[in-house]
Amino acid sequence: MKKKYSANTDENLIQAAEYVEKPESQLKEMWETLRQNKAAVVGLFTICFLVLIALSVWVSSLMGKQILPYDPNYSDMTKSFIWPNAQHWFGTDQLGRDMFSRILDGTKISLFVGIAAVTISLSTGVLLGALAGYRGGRTDAVIMRVMDMMLSIPSILLAIAFMAALGKGIDKAVIAIGLVSIPEYARIVRASILSVKENDYVQAAKVIGSSDTRIIMKHILPNIISLIVVRATLGISTAVLDTAALGFLGLGVQPPFAEWGDMLGRARGFIFSAPYTLIFPGIAITITVLAFNLLGDGLRDALDPKSRIK
Template sequence: MGQAALKASPPKAPVDQASGPWRDAWKAFRKNKTAMAGLGIILFFVLIALLAPWIAPYDFKAQQLVNRLKPPSAEHWFGTDDLGRDLFTRVIYGARISLWVGFFSVIGSIIVGTALGILAGYYGKWMDMIISRLFDILLAFPSILLAIAIVAILGPSLQNALYAIAIVNIPTYGRLVRARVLSLKSEEYITAARAIGMKNGRILFSHILPNSLTPIIVQGTLGIATAIIEAAALGFLGLGAQPPDPEWGKMLSDSRQFIQKAPWTVVFPGLSIMLTVLGFNLMGDGLRDVLDPRMKN
């Protein structure tokens, strides 16, 4: 009897066919060709940034005035700048700076914005009023102008530019999380958690925060592209990375007077910014299509 029941039981699904929300999301993401193209571009620049000391043929600070404004050649693939520095080397090292600013400024914005958004949405009342008015004040200024003001106060440097970019983007994530929390805290499972005596801290970390990750991930991916553009804008104005750091925006600023005489000094840093931002935008759109239930058929 036992053997017959054992034979009648359905076979277990293979391990490689196991299903889950994140596994299913990855399968759907892989089917999106534009999103995979964006991921490929991002991985390409990340790999270049990590391997810069081994890939770069020259020292990014080495000046050779005798070779200034040389066009692209077998010796200098991207040509040289007005100080004779190899542009290929400086573009490679510039990927490190731009990605570093993009990733860490967004991480800072997400941490602070998520914390404030959860507090405002969950506790409401006077706390929601104060935090929401703070967000409104920050959003009242154009982001780049507010970033310029913050860097002007703190002093021009790459680190201060990172702080400024993180601060101006806090309201974006804070308001996103606040709206998500307002919709989640009225759900039945949150009411049940309160009914059984679960403390607010545990509710926030066990239920509210995990169910708020999807919009944060999507917005964070798109936010990195915005942060890279803002870092380049601050660098172009001389408020970001300082010489001799090879930041893409600063490279554009230093080369703007040679656009007609030596266009390669502008083309390659500008192309790097465009491709990196494009990669994050394509991947962010793909993540939105996969993770947002409203985008699913």
């Protein structure tokens, strides 16, 4: 825990500004707490496994090699609707494509869209939230009213509206999903800055003449980074779900690329004749979302200072 300083003199304020807790100790304490949470560890290892699959498939495709059992986009109508067996572990779809290969190939798309969308929403939301919280006044009012208007519309409907304006495609899906999540990060960062900007170390930084940008980047954001990390982790799971929802509606990633939501959407007409075509993509989405949620909950506990008080 951080040491408390008196704010009675400028000298004490300067001392407070110079006091910084070692990041190594913070990371060590966080890891010790995180690894005691079995659910979070399971989520972490599941995410690492999914990332490994996605990277392997992506790198092999760049090198022109095939590590999947079958070409995920190869269609053979003579093999359509083959139930799971030794040759096709997850069966084949209506076009005779191997479901197992397509689900593995879809991992890289779902993770890419999720991480890229969160990167857009996180960077923009942190910037707007920091500006609104630190400056206050009219700047705060204008930014937050825009964020409130965006939050008043269900995220999936807003994403569909953006897709209608931008068009279909994986890049458009990244932008649309990233935009609809900006208000959440902006509100979190704004609320956090309002709670810390009057603290001793921020006042000390003002006394010694630090610029507003330096104060925000060096003294404020590092103290609220835990909230941002937790929300970003949970945000990836939301982005994966939104990606699947857009794909299900035919607005996301377009054929012939394999994407779990698109696979669900195209298989919904065969729910009785070939239910496995819906079950396996649904399981893939569930496992991915659950893994990020478990890790996010574990990080929230690990990064909470109260949980580390002895």
